[in-house]
Amino acid sequence: xxxxxxxGGTKIEVCVLDECGNTCFKTRTTTPKxxxxxxxxxxxxVVEAEIAVNHxxxxxxxxxxxxxxxxxxxxxxxxxxxxxxxxxxSDLSNQLNKPVYIANDANCLALSEAIDGAGEKGRLVFGAIxxxxxxxxxVFNKILWEGANALGGEWGHNPLPNFSPLKDGEPRSCYCGKxxxxxxxxxxxxxxxxxxxxxxSSLNASDIIAAKRNGxxxxxxxxxxxxxxxxxSFAALINMMDPDIIVIGGGLSxxxxxxxxxxxxxxxxxxxxxxxxxxxxxxxGDSSGIRGAxxxxxxxx
Numbered sequence: 001x002x003x004x005x006x007x008g009g010t011k012i013e014v015c016v017l018d019e020c021g022n023t024c025f026k027t028r029t030t031t032p033k034x035x036x037x038x039x040x041x042x043x044x045x046v047v048e049a050e051i052a053v054n055h056x057x058x059x060x061x062x063x064x065x066x067x068x069x070x071x072x073x074x075x076x077x078x079x080x081x082x083x084x085x086x087x088x089x090s091d092l093s094n095q096l097n098k099p100v101y102i103a104n105d106a107n108c109l110a111l112s113e114a115i116d117g118a119g120e121k122g123r124l125v126f127g128a129i130x131x132x133x134x135x136x137x138x139v140f141n142k143i144l145w146e147g148a149n150a151l152g153g154e155w156g157h158n159p160l161p162n163f164s165p166l167k168d169g170e171p172r173s174c175y176c177g178k179x180x181x182x183x184x185x186x187x188x189x190x191x192x193x194x195x196x197x198x199x200x201s202s203l204n205a206s207d208i209i210a211a212k213r214n215g216x217x218x219x220x221x222x223x224x225x226x227x228x229x230x231x232x233s234f235a236a237l238i239n240m241m242d243p244d245i246i247v248i249g250g251g252l253s254x255x256x257x258x259x260x261x262x263x264x265x266x267x268x269x270x271x272x273x274x275x276x277x278x279x280x281x282x283x284x285g286d287s288s289g290i291r292g293a294x295x296x297x298x299x300x301x
Contacts, residue, residue: 003049003057004294005042006105007031007064009079014045015287016053017294021116023287025052035082039095046096059099062092063108063293067150101296103137103144105129106153108292109282110137111144111299113247115292117283122244126153126237127282131250134183134190138241144299156183161232161269168229169197185229188251195222209255227261234262235269238277249282249289256281 001024006013009031016025027048032038042062050056066078068089075083092100103111110119110127119125119139129135134156138145145152160168163180172184172193184190188205195208199218203211211219234246252258259279267273282288 001053001055001057002061002294002297003046004061004108004290004292004296005045005063006108006290006293007062007080009065012041012045013290014049015290015294016049016055017291021291025049031080033082035086038082039091042092043095057098059101059297060092060096061108061293061296062088062100062102063105063289063296064102065105067104068102070148070150099297101293103146103293103296104135105289106135107137107144107146108290108296109249109288110139110153110247110292111295112284112288112292113249113282114139115142115295115299117247117288117291118280119245119247122278124241124243125245125247126241126243127247127249127288128155128234129250130187130248130252132187132189134187138243139299142299144296155233155237156187157181158236160185160229161236168225169194182229182233186226186233186252190229191222191226191252194225195219198222205251223257227258227265230258230262231265232269234279235266235271238266238275239271243277245278245280247280247282249285253281253285 002017004015011028012031013028015023018024032041066075069076073087074085075088078084089100089102106129109129113119113127114125125139127137136153136155138153157176159180160182171179173179174181174184191205191208196202198221208219208222212223262279263275266275284291
């Protein structure tokens with residue numbers, strides 16, 4: 001059996017998978033905001049899971065926002081800010097007295113979907129999370145590729161290809177300190193910025209999609225621009241990596257139209273104008289991350 005955690009800013013979720021990938025235990029609790037209490041909560045949840053399934057786990061997988069710095073071994077870039085600057089890997093391993101594996105949530109989604117989800121038949125799979133922000137992960141032959149700098153798949157902080165103020169609007173600053181990052185355009189937040197600039201009003205992403213489906217001209221314009229920005233971003237990725245399958249998770253993955261519209265628009269940007277890469281919705285949805293976390297021990301480079 002395998003145990004995995006999905007750590008978020010407001011909740012901690014734990015699940016146990018059996019040898020067939022079935023979920024046989026799952027529970028969640030509120031994320032503590034103090035580091036010592038956070039470690040204690042993880043430990044208590046491991047004990048609870050072990051009792052529930054009558055099994056002692058040999059290792060624990062953790063998926064979370066943020067990453068471990070290869071230079072220092074300390075956590076960085078997490079919106080759970082209380083873990084930043086801590087040696088979470090060593091601290092949790094000592095607390096649990098067993099090996100711990102940690103990866104960011106986009107990597108966990110990609111791994112889950114590549115092993116037994118929408119990307120199962122692909123040799124090279126790219127997992128993209130298009131939600132509040134934009135993340136990604138790379139899996140090759142069922143092995144997660146994190147890279148020398150732990151930046152594998154972090155395409156969201158590359159510049160939007162062929163950015164043009166005439167087409168894309170005013171330049172957008174990113175929290176990372178750079179400008180016009182892909183994340184600022186092809187996320188739910190990016191769609192909201194685009195629409196609100198056109199309409200001089202405020203709608204959230206789901207309401208914009210609903211308005212688009214009802215024929216609202218401004219929402220249609222914002223959606224068509226989103227598809228074009230997605231096509232440019234994915235084309236740059238395909239021209240470099242050429243994955244077999246791109247699996248999409250996050251809130252925008254539920255917009256069913258994108259799986260028809262992106263492959264059509266991407267032919268304007270992809271080298272050679274031919275596309276065999278498949279675009280698929282994450283099979284396990286919000287559960288992909290935690291399922292991938294449980295499998296980290298056997299699938300990290």
